[in-house]
Amino acid sequence: MQLAYTCLWVRDLSRMSSFYQSNFQASASERRCELWGAVESTCLLFENGASLKLLQARADQALPAQGSFAVGAGRAADVDRLTEQLAAKGCTILAEPRLSVDGYYESVVTDPEGNPVIITI
Structure with a gap:
């Protein structure tokens, strides 16, 4: 499934x-x-x-x-780049790019309505 x-x-x-x-x-x-x-x-x-x-x-x-979901960006550098781009557009960064406790390199930003979006590799 x-x-x-x-x-x-x-x-x-x-x-x-x-x-x-x-x-x-x-x-x-x-x-x-x-x-x-x-x-x-x-x-x-x-x-x-x-x-x-x-x-x-x-x-x-x-x-x-409210819900959240994850978007795969590809590589760690892509997570960093997309996080920076979204911050420059005014999105709130809830978690800077880092290695999460479950082993994923990721950041968390908000969309325009405040929903968390996880950006991961």
Whole structure:
């Protein structure tokens, strides 16, 4: 069995889709309505075949709990470079690039809505 996709609830679907496309080289599917119009979504596809589904609830609905996910950058130098680029664009760095306790070289930044994004090799 393999993971099919990861979902992330967002407040601004267009802004978040643009952020992930421009910073993580993802391509986006067309927006669509789900759950009888209560949710809009788009699916971001990454070069390696992984996908991230962004979901936006109607304005009158509460946003579900925050989530996080990891993006593989390739090498340690790529983790460093991407972390620096995102910091220069105003993203908050929650954890500078380092070797994590589970043995991954990674950093943690926030996307525009404050969701943690782990950048790893």
